[in-house]
Amino acid sequence: MKFVKIYSQRSGQPGINSKEYGQFSLSIPVVRKEQYKISSILSYADNLIVANEKKGQQLKGLKKLLMEKIFSQAWRFKGFSDPWEQRKLNEIAVINPSESLPSRFNYIDLDAVNHGKITKRKELSLAEAPSRAQRVAHLKDVFFQNVRPYQKNNVIYSNDSIPTVFSSGYTQIRTKIDSEFMISALEDDLFVHSVLLHSTGTSYPAISSKQLGDLELSIPEKEEAERIGGLFNMVDSLIVANEKKLDQLKQLKKYLMQNMFV
Structure with missing residues (x-):
C-alpha cells in the first residue's frame, strides 16, 4: 500500500497502472505449506469479519422491525391493551x-x-x-x-x-x-x-x-413504556457489543498483516 501511495502522488490524475504493479517485488514464502497456513489464517479472519458484519445488519434489521411494529401498536406486550x-x-x-x-x-x-x-x-x-x-x-x-x-x-x-x-x-x-x-x-x-x-x-x-x-x-402507560424501553436497550446493547467485536476482529487482521508481511 505504501508503494501504491507513492506512485499515486504524481501530478494530473493520480493512480497506478498495470506495468507499475508488475514491477513491485513481493516477499513470498518458499515453502508452499507456509503460504497455505498464512492464507488460511487470513481467510478465517475475513470470514469472521463478514459473519459479524452480517450479524450487525440482522440486529439493526430486527430493531427496525420492532420499531415499526411497536410504535404502530401492531404488536403489544402481553397484558397491555389500553390505547396509547x-x-x-x-x-x-x-x-x-x-x-x-x-x-x-x-x-x-x-x-x-x-x-x-x-x-x-x-x-x-x-x-x-x-x-x-x-x-x-x-x-x-x-x-x-x-x-x-x-x-x-x-x-x-x-x-x-x-x-x-x-x-x-x-x-x-x-x-x-x-x-x-x-x-x-x-x-x-x-x-x-x-x-x-x-x-x-x-x-x-x-x-x-x-x-x-x-x-x-x-x-403508553408507565409499565408498558418501561418494558418497551428495556427491550430496545437490550437490542441496542447487542448492536454495540457486536460492533465492538467487529472492530476487534479488524484490528486482529491488521495486526496479523503487519507481522506476517514484515
Missing part, C-alpha cells in the same frame, strides 16, 4: 431546563455523539466555553440533535461522575417517562418524519427546541 395517549413532548418532559454552568466540565458538541454513544469529550473551563455550551446534563436526560435529525445521533446521558455540558445544537429533554422509551420514540421513523416537516433548511434541516416540544408522541 397522544401527548405533546413538552407535556411529558422539561425542555432545556435552565442551570448555571459549572466551573469546569466536559463539553459535548454536535460531532461528539455517534450511534447513541458519546465518542468525544473536550474538557473546558467556564472562561473557555463557547456561547453554545448551555445544556447542563443530568443522569437520564435525553439529548436530541436538532440539526439533521434523520441521522438519529441522540443520546441518553448515563455518566454523571464528571460535570458535562452539551451544545445548544441539542434539545435537552428531562423526561417524566422512561428514558429508553423516550429516545426510541424520538427515533421512530414517523416521528422523525414529523420533525423534518417542521424543520427549516435543505442541506442542514434543523428544528428549534420550541417546535420540537410542540410535537406529539404516542405514549
Whole structure:
C-alpha cells in the first residue's frame, strides 16, 4: 500500500497502472505449506469479519422491525391493551431546563455523539466555553440533535461522575417517562418524519427546541413504556457489543498483516 501511495502522488490524475504493479517485488514464502497456513489464517479472519458484519445488519434489521411494529401498536406486550395517549413532548418532559454552568466540565458538541454513544469529550473551563455550551446534563436526560435529525445521533446521558455540558445544537429533554422509551420514540421513523416537516433548511434541516416540544408522541402507560424501553436497550446493547467485536476482529487482521508481511 505504501508503494501504491507513492506512485499515486504524481501530478494530473493520480493512480497506478498495470506495468507499475508488475514491477513491485513481493516477499513470498518458499515453502508452499507456509503460504497455505498464512492464507488460511487470513481467510478465517475475513470470514469472521463478514459473519459479524452480517450479524450487525440482522440486529439493526430486527430493531427496525420492532420499531415499526411497536410504535404502530401492531404488536403489544402481553397484558397491555389500553390505547396509547397522544401527548405533546413538552407535556411529558422539561425542555432545556435552565442551570448555571459549572466551573469546569466536559463539553459535548454536535460531532461528539455517534450511534447513541458519546465518542468525544473536550474538557473546558467556564472562561473557555463557547456561547453554545448551555445544556447542563443530568443522569437520564435525553439529548436530541436538532440539526439533521434523520441521522438519529441522540443520546441518553448515563455518566454523571464528571460535570458535562452539551451544545445548544441539542434539545435537552428531562423526561417524566422512561428514558429508553423516550429516545426510541424520538427515533421512530414517523416521528422523525414529523420533525423534518417542521424543520427549516435543505442541506442542514434543523428544528428549534420550541417546535420540537410542540410535537406529539404516542405514549403508553408507565409499565408498558418501561418494558418497551428495556427491550430496545437490550437490542441496542447487542448492536454495540457486536460492533465492538467487529472492530476487534479488524484490528486482529491488521495486526496479523503487519507481522506476517514484515
